Amino acid sequence: MKKNEISIILWSDFACPYCYIGETRLQRAIEELGLKDDVKVDFRAFELDPTAPKEVTTTTPERFAMKYRLSLEGAKQQIQQISDLGKELGIDFRYATTQYSNTRDAHRLMKLAEDKYDSATVGRLNEALFAAYFTENLVLADHKVLLEKAVSVGMDEKEVKDMLESDRYDDEVRFDEREAGMRGVRGVPYIVFNGTFAVPGAMSIDAFKSALQRELKKQEEDNKVEEKPAERPHTCGPDGCQLL
Numbered sequence: 001m002k003k004n005e006i007s008i009i010l011w012s013d014f015a016c017p018y019c020y021i022g023e024t025r026l027q028r029a030i031e032e033l034g035l036k037d038d039v040k041v042d043f044r045a046f047e048l049d050p051t052a053p054k055e056v057t058t059t060t061p062e063r064f065a066m067k068y069r070l071s072l073e074g075a076k077q078q079i080q081q082i083s084d085l086g087k088e089l090g091i092d093f094r095y096a097t098t099q100y101s102n103t104r105d106a107h108r109l110m111k112l113a114e115d116k117y118d119s120a121t122v123g124r125l126n127e128a129l130f131a132a133y134f135t136e137n138l139v140l141a142d143h144k145v146l147l148e149k150a151v152s153v154g155m156d157e158k159e160v161k162d163m164l165e166s167d168r169y170d171d172e173v174r175f176d177e178r179e180a181g182m183r184g185v186r187g188v189p190y191i192v193f194n195g196t197f198a199v200p201g202a203m204s205i206d207a208f209k210s211a212l213q214r215e216l217k218k219q220e221e222d223n224k225v226e227e228k229p230a231e232r233p234h235t236c237g238p239d240g241c242q243l244l
Contacts, residue, residue, distance in 0.1 A: 099169060
């Protein structure tokens with residue numbers, strides 16, 4: 001790591017609304033502080049439901065109502081409140097009509113990108129997969145969708161197709177999830193700054209800016225004392241998302 005560079009490890013899932021919101025806020029904070037060239041992000045896989053089917057079997061409001069024991073109308077209201085957080089960032093956030101399916105292959109695709117392509121391509125793919133799910137409402141278990149998104153960010157079509165038809169990078173995805181378990185991670189996004197300061201959730205842009213500035217100051221002062229975030233971030237875990 002170069003001097004004054006901030007290293008970020010970020011666990012997330014493409015079916016997690018707070019992950020998309022949190023990562024967008026984090027990127028805005030990085031841009032507003034002019035740190036785009038000084039921050040290195042290492043994406044890690046975290047499947048909210050590794051057993052999720054590859055086919056869409058329920059609507060998001062139906063699944064939400066069942067998980068949180070809400071009426072269908074109550075579920076729709078909660079979903080809309082979460083969607084509004086995304087819309088505040090300028091995202092055409094369509095959470096209510098997302099098509100929930102398994103995300104393992106999407107994570108494997110990210111591993112291919114990280115292994116064979118530069119960080120700019122990895123970042124574009126990460127954004128494309130979130131947008132595919134929350135804005136375009138596409139099925140992320142569909143290999144045609146994954147192939148299209150990969151090619152759109154500059155990845156080789158044959159290489160991606162061959163990977164998707166194999167089990168390559170499955171071990172890497174499982175390794176990320178085992179590491180998360182060893183760290184006690186129960187919800188995502190889970191963000192670690194410079195290996196010491198952990199943020200378990202989607203903080204505000206201002207809170208992320210404070211965290212980034214804190215890390216820069218700690219590097220300058222060589223102070224490794226760990227601090228806790230001042231606000232309560234939003235997270236999603238295997239048992240569901242934190243409701244508003």
